[in-house]
Amino acid sequence: MTFPQMRIALPQLASNVATMAKWCSANGVELWPHIKTTMCRPIVERQLAAGAAAVTVATADQAAVAASWGCRRILVANQMVNPIALQRIWRLDAEVMILVDSERGVVLAESAAREAGVITDVLIDIGRRGGRTGVRDGRAASTLAQRIRASRALRLVGVSAYEAVGPEATSREASALAVVDDHLRRAADVFVELVTMFETERPVFTAGGSTFPDRVVAAAAPVRAVPGAVVTLRSGCYIVHDHGLYQRVSPIAGLVPAVTVRAEVLSTPESGVVVVGAGKRDVPHDADLPTVLGAFDARATQRKRCRGTVAALYDHHAVVRLAEGNWPSGIWWTWGSRTPVGRLTAGRWWRSSTPTGGSSTSGRPTSSGPRAQSTEMRAQSAEMRAQSAEMRAQSAVSAGCRPRGGSGADPDRSASGSCCT
Numbered sequence: 001m002t003f004p005q006m007r008i009a010l011p012q013l014a015s016n017v018a019t020m021a022k023w024c025s026a027n028g029v030e031l032w033p034h035i036k037t038t039m040c041r042p043i044v045e046r047q048l049a050a051g052a053a054a055v056t057v058a059t060a061d062q063a064a065v066a067a068s069w070g071c072r073r074i075l076v077a078n079q080m081v082n083p084i085a086l087q088r089i090w091r092l093d094a095e096v097m098i099l100v101d102s103e104r105g106v107v108l109a110e111s112a113a114r115e116a117g118v119i120t121d122v123l124i125d126i127g128r129r130g131g132r133t134g135v136r137d138g139r140a141a142s143t144l145a146q147r148i149r150a151s152r153a154l155r156l157v158g159v160s161a162y163e164a165v166g167p168e169a170t171s172r173e174a175s176a177l178a179v180v181d182d183h184l185r186r187a188a189d190v191f192v193e194l195v196t197m198f199e200t201e202r203p204v205f206t207a208g209g210s211t212f213p214d215r216v217v218a219a220a221a222p223v224r225a226v227p228g229a230v231v232t233l234r235s236g237c238y239i240v241h242d243h244g245l246y247q248r249v250s251p252i253a254g255l256v257p258a259v260t261v262r263a264e265v266l267s268t269p270e271s272g273v274v275v276v277g278a279g280k281r282d283v284p285h286d287a288d289l290p291t292v293l294g295a296f297d298a299r300a301t302q303r304k305r306c307r308g309t310v311a312a313l314y315d316h317h318a319v320v321r322l323a324e325g326n327w328p329s330g331i332w333w334t335w336g337s338r339t340p341v342g343r344l345t346a347g348r349w350w351r352s353s354t355p356t357g358g359s360s361t362s363g364r365p366t367s368s369g370p371r372a373q374s375t376e377m378r379a380q381s382a383e384m385r386a387q388s389a390e391m392r393a394q395s396a397v398s399a400g401c402r403p404r405g406g407s408g409a410d411p412d413r414s415a416s417g418s419c420c421t
């Protein structure tokens, strides 16, 4: 066995798929999951099978991969400014929607659509001051809507917002929720104001990551009153959840962390500090540093007194400060990310994924760039599909969460209390 490894606990993954599908249906919203979280075909297939009506992606490359997997409705949740990328999405065997937030974005989409001889569905992206993309006020949205309507190459089909940007997105304190709610309310107001401008009977209001889906549902109340309106959530990280940010802020009961990373202690250079062989390339993070879940000996028995926190992440190393004692070199440990490892590293982990048997699957990071990975990901997807079949066959065993194999207690089980390997 070599390290580092990313491990996906499939029972937890399946449970998250089911929990989210149920939550969306109970709250009257469609799920268009952001599949950048995993970019993994068998996982996306599970999301679609559970009722996802479309998928969301961030780039033309991701849209092409999704289309090659058979996704037939794809939202690129970005304004696209590259004519080559625009031409590319229009060649896909899928209905592709894009966002715009400026005259420039409209002009580019329009001229590329004209050249390709297609009519493109666009949604207006509503942002907030100090946030990320998106028009900042209703007047700008209205001007853009008129411009889109005047174009024969573009069709205005809805309004989009992404409320989970900035420091507010990391807590549910009243001040943070006020910012989130204000953003969503303005987006919903724009939707209602533009109601006569939409060029479809089923206009779309789309928002939401995995942190504030409840606020999206609440803010979308006036949208829902519009006949034919469709409210969609684009949550992606719910699928693997995490051991930090999402666990702290997600309002959806029942989501469980499904991803862990295992790595070895490489060096014990000073008392109270160990250096572990996994770093930014293996567990990049966009919120807090990863959480140490536990340390294990070669027989996979948890070392009860080994506790620590990540003090620094380098390319391939993590410096862990120990709460007490010292860890021997060679011990391995597992950590849970504070934003899903999968969202940030998925493409890197698929190439050398090796079946571990049982109900989780693991991979080692690749060294190639994102483009080179699409073929690898496809190959890996085939491999993972084969594993899925095997996993289904084993689900009776997994359901009881009994550790399999002879290497002692299951570390993920000990660490998270829930995984079976």
Ligand SMILES: Cc1ncc(COP(=O)(O)O)c(C=O)c1O
Pocket (backbone or CB within 6 Å): 034, 077, 162, 164, 208, 209, 210, 211, 234, 235, 236, 237, 238, 343
């Ligand atoms: C535009 C957009 N929509 C949806 C999402 C999904 O949010 P989450 O990763 O919290 O599920 C993201 C994530 O970054 C995003 O940028």
